[in-house]
Structures are given as C-alpha cells and as structure tokens.
Amino acid sequence: MATEAPARLKRKRKSTKIKKKNGFKKFWRLGMEEFNTGAFEISKDGELVAREGNYQYNIYDIVKKYGSPTEIFFPTVIEHRARDLIETFNAYIKILGYKGRYHYHYPMKVNQNREFVLPAVAEGANLDIASANELYLVKRMLEQEKFHSKMRVICNGPKTARYMELIEELNGKGLIVIPIIEDRVELERMQKFKGPVGIRVDININVKGHWNKKFNRFGFTETELLELGKIRNLTVLHYNISSQTEQINGFIEPLKRALQLFAKMKTKNPGLDTIDMGGGAGVPYNKYKKFYSAKNLIQKIIKTAKVQSDALGIKHPNLITEWGRYVMAPAQITIYRVTAEKLVQNKGGYKWYIVDGSFMNDLTDTWALKQKWHVIPVNGLAHPKLEKVWFAGSSCDSDDKYTHGGLYVSVPKLSDHDELYVAFLDTGAYQDSLSSHHCLLSSPLKLMAANGEVKVVRKRETPEEVGKQFGW
Numbered sequence: 001m002a003t004e005a006p007a008r009l010k011r012k013r014k015s016t017k018i019k020k021k022n023g024f025k026k027f028w029r030l031g032m033e034e035f036n037t038g039a040f041e042i043s044k045d046g047e048l049v050a051r052e053g054n055y056q057y058n059i060y061d062i063v064k065k066y067g068s069p070t071e072i073f074f075p076t077v078i079e080h081r082a083r084d085l086i087e088t089f090n091a092y093i094k095i096l097g098y099k100g101r102y103h104y105h106y107p108m109k110v111n112q113n114r115e116f117v118l119p120a121v122a123e124g125a126n127l128d129i130a131s132a133n134e135l136y137l138v139k140r141m142l143e144q145e146k147f148h149s150k151m152r153v154i155c156n157g158p159k160t161a162r163y164m165e166l167i168e169e170l171n172g173k174g175l176i177v178i179p180i181i182e183d184r185v186e187l188e189r190m191q192k193f194k195g196p197v198g199i200r201v202d203i204n205i206n207v208k209g210h211w212n213k214k215f216n217r218f219g220f221t222e223t224e225l226l227e228l229g230k231i232r233n234l235t236v237l238h239y240n241i242s243s244q245t246e247q248i249n250g251f252i253e254p255l256k257r258a259l260q261l262f263a264k265m266k267t268k269n270p271g272l273d274t275i276d277m278g279g280g281a282g283v284p285y286n287k288y289k290k291f292y293s294a295k296n297l298i299q300k301i302i303k304t305a306k307v308q309s310d311a312l313g314i315k316h317p318n319l320i321t322e323w324g325r326y327v328m329a330p331a332q333i334t335i336y337r338v339t340a341e342k343l344v345q346n347k348g349g350y351k352w353y354i355v356d357g358s359f360m361n362d363l364t365d366t367w368a369l370k371q372k373w374h375v376i377p378v379n380g381l382a383h384p385k386l387e388k389v390w391f392a393g394s395s396c397d398s399d400d401k402y403t404h405g406g407l408y409v410s411v412p413k414l415s416d417h418d419e420l421y422v423a424f425l426d427t428g429a430y431q432d433s434l435s436s437h438h439c440l441l442s443s444p445l446k447l448m449a450a451n452g453e454v455k456v457v458r459k460r461e462t463p464e465e466v467g468k469q470f471g472w
C-alpha cells in the first residue's frame with residue numbers, strides 16, 4: 001500500500017514533464033513543415049517565436065511594442081518559397097528528362113504590396129498581371145531600371161483601352177509582354193499586336209475547390225478554340241481552373257486535357273510552344289487536415305506532361321505556373337488582441353472573444369468565403385487551461401466573426417492572463433487588396449521582419465487618413 005501511491009505520482013509527474021519539454025508545440029501544430037509552421041516555436045515563457053535562419057522574433061514582444069491589430073510579414077519566406085518552387089520544377093525537368101522549360105510567373109493580384117512583390121522578383125519570378133494599374137507599376141519599375149528587361153509579363157484579365165495601350169507601349173520598348181486573349185473582341189484587336197500572344201481556354205472539368213465554378217466566364221471553350229484555327233503569333237495556351245485546389249488530381253486532369261487541345265491547336269499554330277497552367281497550389285490553412293506537398297505535385301505535373309506529350313507525339317511544351325497563394329500566404333501573420341469575453345448564447349459554454357480588429361475588413365475572406373485559418377495564441381501558449389471560443393471582430397456587423405466553420409478555436413482562458421493576443425497564420429495572400437473600412441476602422445499596422453530586424457512598412461491609419469478616403 002505504502003509504495004503504490006508514490007509510484008503513481010511519479011508516473012504522473014513524468015508525463016507532464018514530457019509535455020512541458022515539447023512546450024505544447026505539437027498541440028498547437030507548430031514546428032511542422034506540413035502545416036507551414038516549421039519556423040514557429042514556443043519560448044520558455046510560452047510565447048510565440050518565429051525563426052528566420054538563426055535569427056528569431058518574439059511575436060509577443062513585437063506586439064507589446066507596436067500595438068495591435070498588426071500584420072507581420074517575412075520577406076524571406078517569399079524568397080524561400082519562390083526559389084524552392086523554381087528549383088523543384090527545374091530539378092524534376094532534369095531528373096525526368098523533360099525537354100520543355102519552366103517559367104514561374106507571380107500573379108501580382110495575390111498581393112501587390114511592393115515589399116511582397118520584390119522578394120519574389122529577386123528570386124527570378126516573372127509576373128502575371130491582372131489590370132492596367134498593375135501593369136503601370138511594372139512600367140514604372142522598368143523606367144527606373146529596377147526590373148531586368150528580360151523579365152516576362154503575362155497579361156490576363158479583360159483588356160480595357162488603357163490596358164491595351166500599356167501592353168503595346170511596353171512591347172514597343174522591348175519587354176516580353178504576352179497578352180492572353182479572353183474573347184473575340186480581344187482576338188480582333190490582337191491582330192495588330194506585334195508580339196507573342198496567348199489564348200485562354202475554359203477547360204470544362206470539375207476539380208475540388210471553392211473556385212472551380214460550374215459556370216465560368218473566362219476564355220473560350222475547347223470547341224471554339226479548335227474552330228478559330230490559326231491565331232496570329234500564338235505561343236501560349238493558358239487556363240486557370242481554381243485556387244486552393246484541394247487534390248493533386250485537380251492539376252493533373254486539366255493538364256491532360258490541355259495537352260490534347262494543345263496538340264490539336266499546334267497543327268494550325270506551329271509557334272504554339274507553351275502551356276500556362278495558371279494558379280491553384282494550395283496552403284494547409286486547416287490544421288486538422290493533411291495537404292499535398294508542392295514537391296509531389298510538381299513531380300506529378302512534369303511526369304504527366306512528359307508521358308502525355310510523348311503519347312501525342314508532340315515536342316514537350318514549356319510550362320508556366322502562376323501560383324500566388326502558395327508563395328504569399330505563409331509570409332504574413334495577423335495579430336489581434338482579445339479585449340473582452342462574453343458567453344455565446346445557446347452554445348454550451350462557448351465564449352465570444354472580442355478582438356481589436358475586424359475580420360470583415362482585414363481578413364475579408366473570412367466573411368466572403370468562410371475561409372478557415374490556423375489560429376495560435378501569441379502568449380500563454382504553455383498554459384493548459386483552454387477555452388472554446390468564437391472570435392468577434394470590432395465592427396458593429398453581426399457577420400464580423402470567426403467561428404472556424406461553426407466549430408471552435410481553443411485558446412488560453414482570457415481571465416488567466418493580464419492580456420491575450422492571438423495570431424492568424426497564412427494571411428499573406430489576397431486579403432490586403434480586398435480589405436475595406438467598414439465602420440471606418442483603421443487598417444492594421446504592417447511590420448516587416450527581416451534580417452533580425454522589425455520595421456514599420458505601413459503605419460496605422462490615423463482618423464484623418466481614414467476620413468480623407470471618404471471625402472472628409
């Protein structure tokens with residue numbers, strides 16, 4: 001009897017020790033490459049730390065210094081991912097004996113912030129442009145001799161008169177601009193264009209993911225393209241199926257179809273030498289679900305392109321991808337402070353945790369698409385007492401909330417801490433240009449963390465600045 005109790009106690013103590021040693025890292029899904037959290041750790045005080053090589057940033061210290069809501073972005077993440085993407089494609093091209101070349105085009109619409117675009121360009125990204133205004137920024141960089149004149153620019157989206165003028169102007173200056181023809185009006189106008197052009201096909205195929213619409217308004221149907229016959233200066237066959245494509249097959253099936261179409265179109269268009277697969281590579285936003293790796297995806301793409309081209313008896317086409325979300329999303333985190341708590345009525349003990357920013361404004365996809373995010377406490381990470389919460393934004397709108405799809409998010413109990421901050425991971429793609437000013441709330445402060453230093457790149461908006469945007 002006397003020996004039993006201490007033995008049990010001992011065992012118990014040992015198990016808490018193991019948990020402590022891992023610092024709850026696994027529980028919060030940190031330090032796991034498959035969830036894009038390889039760079040995150042927990043400090044011995046239970047605070048969120050981000051690593052950049054052998055530098056590290058204590059996120060809690062940063063928000064205490066700069067306040068919230070705050071976005072922190074890491075340009076080295078963009079550099080790393082863009083470089084890795086290009087190198088992986090090139091590696092499999094070599095290993096599998098593929099004869100075409102690979103070009104990465106960063107789709108600027110995913111995040112147009114200068115501080116995000118330039119690191120991708122520095123690693124060899126070409127660009128994919130969606131509007132006249134985006135192209136105008138490219139023009140300015142060229143004029144300042146900041147961009148190499150060999151950079152290739154694909155121009156997607158409807159070509160307004162202004163957009164077309166810019167395309168022609170830059171083409172005249174020797175830049176490789178490749179307008180992608182969207183419709184018959186553009187086809188007609190492109191008859192006079194003195195440069196390579198692409199054309200977009202709406203491949204009639206279903207893949208898993210929010211953006212693969214049953215009714216698509218972009219490009220021509222496969223039948224239409226075959227009826228068009230010869231298209232002047234045609235070099236690129238382009239398609240864009242979806243974004244955040246959920247399965248590798250969602251890339252492989254459309255590629256097979258595109259290759260068949262490519263082979264048929266090539267008989268009348270011998271200059272056609274490139275397939276642009278568009279965007280779609282996804283990010284593991286959902287920490288409860290495993291996601292494919294880019295390496296696996298790229299290997300399967302090259303293999304498919306090789307096997308299919310050989311079967312069709314065509315020269316291996318050059319390949320383009322315009323993967324934006326994949327490169328940009330993990331480069332930024334958004335941090336809010338929990339300012340108050342309330343009971344969620346009729347929801348068994350769940351709490352509303354009210355934050356000092358707005359999901360509708362700052363992370364618009366939360367509202368628009370029911371986007372799921374990987375949410376991590378910034379402090380109190382080693383604290384075992386957790387609460388099941390739904391987050392409420394600080395606008396007066398009942399849709400300004402984050403419930404993880406009606407489930408819940410676990411975070412430390414607010415009452416156990418003097419203050420509590422939470423970080424939403426992977427917020428670097430799409431949110432900035434979609435963001436708005438509901439209730440005239442200010443946009444978050446934007447910080448850049450690079451080379452061990454933290455810098456303000458967008459100040460927190462003052463009431464004057466916000467008012468000015470509305471004519472005050």
Ligand SMILES: *Cc1c(COP(=O)(O)O)cnc(C)c1O
Pocket residue numbers: 107109110128156240242243244278279280281322323324325326
């Ligand atoms: C939006 C878009 C992309 C980027 O898609 P991701 O899913 O972010 O990779 C690429 N190409 C075109 C034409 C697009 O419209």
